[in-house]
Amino acid sequence: MSILNYLVPLHHNVGENMSELVNRDAYVKRFDRFLDEKKMRKTPERYAILRCILAFQSHFTIEHLAQSMEQEAYHVSRATLYNTLQLLVEAALVRKHVFEGLQVQYEKAGNTPHSHLICTHCGKLKEVRDNDFNAYMNARKFTAFTADYYMLYFYGTCSTCARKMKKQKMK
Numbered sequence: 275m276s277i278l279n280y281l282v283p284l285h286h287n288v289g290e291n292m293s294e295l296v297n298r299d300a301y302v303k304r305f306d307r308f309l310d311e312k313k314m315r316k317t318p319e320r321y322a323i324l325r326c327i328l329a330f331q332s333h334f335t336i337e338h339l340a341q342s343m344e345q346e347a348y349h350v351s352r353a354t355l356y357n358t359l360q361l362l363v364e365a366a367l368v369r370k371h372v373f374e375g376l377q378v379q380y381e382k383a384g385n386t387p388h389s390h391l392i393c394t395h396c397g398k399l400k401e402v403r404d405n406d407f408n409a410y411m412n413a414r415k416f417t418a419f420t421a422d423y424y425m426l427y428f429y430g431t432c433s434t435c436a437r438k439m440k441k442q443k444m445k
């Protein structure tokens with residue numbers, strides 16, 4: 275199990291149950307509360323960005339988000355996108371992934387828990403879901419520490435790259 279990279283977040287004021295993020299309203303409500311607490315303005319841009327993010331089924335980069343905002347004919351600056359993403363991460367509505375050798379990726383926090391398989395040769399990313407493993411991790415207790423969530427990354431070689439490497443060796 276040495277390749278497991280076990281990460282736990284540093285935010286403490288957001289120890290809320292992720293399973294409550296079942297629909298769009300739940301995200302919006304929590305964002306409302308978060309912005310209120312921070313005494314930040316509830317700008318239409320911030321909510322438009324959240325709406326865009328909720329439409330993504332899986333991971334996305336800031337470029338994906340910018341494209342999809344453009345498609346909605348919503349013009350916001352990169353700085354606004356970036357700042358809002360940071361806020362959403364802080365509000366525990368969005369997860370940020372920093373994968374080795376890949377662009378920073380995001381996904382909404384309410385996605386069912388999963389692990390990530392990352393090919394270190396081509397950068398391909400795959401998500402795997404394992405109920406037994408989730409049950410084990412959710413039951414995990416730590417001394418003097420309350421975990422809000424975990425993220426799990428496996429780095430290795432995908433089957434396509436493995437095949438290519440085998441062919442090259444045979445030459």
Ligand SMILES: [Zn+2]
Binds near residue numbers: 398433
């Ligand atoms: Zn690969």
Ligand SMILES: [Zn+2]
Binds near residue numbers: 381388390
């Ligand atoms: Zn993921």
